[in-house]
Amino acid sequence: MIKRWFQNIGPGTLVAAAFIGPGTVTLCTLAGVNFGFNLLWAMLLSVIATIVLQEMAARLGVISQKGLSEVIREEIKNPFFKQFITFLILAAVVVGNASYEAGNISGGILGLETILGxxxxxxxxxxxxxMSLLIGVIAFILLYIGNYKFLEKALVTLVLLMSVSFLITAIVTKPNIIGVLKxxxxxxxxxxxxxTIIGLIGTTVVPYNLFLHASLVKERWNKKxxxxxxxxxxxISIILGGLVSMAIIISAAAIQIPNITNAADLAKGLAPLYGEFAKYFLALGLFAAGITSAITAPLAAAYVAKGCLGWxxxxKSKKFRLVWIVILFLGVLFSSIGIKPIEIIKFAQVANGMLLPVIAGILLWIMNKKSVLGKFVNTKTQNMIGFFILAITIFLGAKGILKVFNLI
Incomplete structure (x- = not known):
């Protein structure tokens, strides 16, 4: 049974790998330390929203055999609007992922340093x-091989390592089950x-994952x-990812120590209370989270550039490799010279949550086009759920902007 499950596992795991990066680990840690179990509902809502939107992206990829950015480029007919949306996507995903990459690698470093110094x-x-050079070299080798199946297997292994590490850490803290359910x-x-709520949603329902998923499914599946x-x-993959995020919140809620700013602090905070092995499990999970995101972020940016620019x-092509090499290089450079990632990651996650309504709205529009999907367009129920999620993201995004500028 386990062997069959491994054979069927696919791009969804890479999506889970992408959204559980150091940014997610950091925000979940802060959510648990500052608010206990009180924001677990936001993570549950995020997981449901992610499943709905990523299923649409996967369906689009399987049926159209095109990435989301390719379909957007083809379906928007107005030249000005097409250029504006293309620029917005390129800026948000390619430039955004370049800034995330330093945080991804820095997160992996925090995990290694907790164990190795x-x-x-x-x-x-x-x-x-x-350490950043080591993580950069590992990510470079896995991406340069350019074999999707090999990359998928490597990431699946790392995701499972990360999942087991964080889930064991949460169990070790012996949380109050009634409190968790509430x-x-x-x-x-x-x-x-x-x-923090907007950040949790923004770090789980990630806009670039919609592009990554639609592009990856056609590497794996090509029939209706x-x-x-x-x-x-x-x-299955996104539920697993959601459980991992909740496990981090639960682990962090057990810590009564002030001045926790990242998961490495959380690892050190767990050590005196729950033993050294808790620290090692958490550090291993953080390393796996950093390296998986360090691989998927450049990969997503390359796929988006490919679709937006019509390549x-x-x-294995030079243009595709050039995009992810530039992003990986910037990540290694910024992380190796010690730029502090924590505040940058927090800001980027909140910005991601505000960008999401635009991408989700475009996806919903495409999912109702029979010229693209034929009979596989959204059902009325899927549209109702999709527009409900869109309304929530707009509401939270608007409140977040007002809050940032101290208008509420």
């Missing part, structure tokens, strides 16, 4: 972290929690009969 070389007045099913808005496999893969190329 720091490994820094001084060259003149510049300090270079050799946090999941009774929405609460503690004071000063709004930006494959839709059920794609749907199962999406649901007819594959994973």
């Amino acid at each position: 720091k490994l820094i070389v001084e060259i003149g007045s510049i300090s270079i972290n050799l 946090g999941m099913f009774v929405p609460r808005f503690p004071e000063k929690s709004l930006l 009969e494959d839709l059920l496999s794609a749907k199962k893969d999406t649901i 007819k190329i594959d994973l």
Whole structure:
């Protein structure tokens, strides 16, 4: 049974790998430390929204055999609007992922340093972290091989390692089950929690994942009969990802120590209370989260550039490789010279939550076009759920903007 499950596992796991990066780990840690179990409902809502939107992206990829950015480019007829949307997508995904990449690699470094200690070389007045070079080299090798099935298997292994690490950490803290269930099913808005709620949604329902998923499913499946496999893969993988995020919140809620700013602090905070092995499990999970996102972020950016610019190329082509190499290089550069990732990651996650309504709205529009999907367009129920999710993202995004500018 396990062997068959491994054979059927697919792009959904890469989507889970992409959204559980150091940004998610950091925000979930802060949510647990600052608000206990009270924001678990926001994560549950995020998981449901992610399943709905990613299923649409997967269905689009299987039926049209095109990526989301390719379909957008073809379906928007107005030249000005097409250029504006293309620019918006390129800026948000390619430039955004370049800034995320430093955080992804830095997150992986935090995990390694928790176990191995720091490994820094001084060259003149510049300090270079050799751990970032190690993570960069691993990510480069996996991406450069350019074989989708090999990449998928490598990421699945890392995701399972990450999942087991974080879930064991949560179990070790022996959480109050009634408190956890209340946090999941009774929405609460503690004071000063709004930006954290928006961040949790923005870090789970990630716009670039919609582009990545639509592009990856066509590497794996190319027949209408494959839709059920794609749907199962999406649901199982995203639920697993959601459980991991909730496990981090639950673990962090057990810590009564102030001044926790990232998962490495959480790992150190767990050690005296729950033993050294809790620290090692968490650090291992953080390393896996960093490296999986360090691979998927450049990959997503390359797929988006390919679709937006109309390139007819594959994973091994020079143009495709150039995009992910530039993003990976910037990530390694910024993380190796020690730019602090925590505030950048938090800001980027909130910005992601505000960009989401635009991408989700475009996706819903496309999912109702028979010229693209034929009889596989959204049902009335799918549209109702989709527009409900869109309304929530617009509402939270608007409140977030007002809150940032101190207007509410």
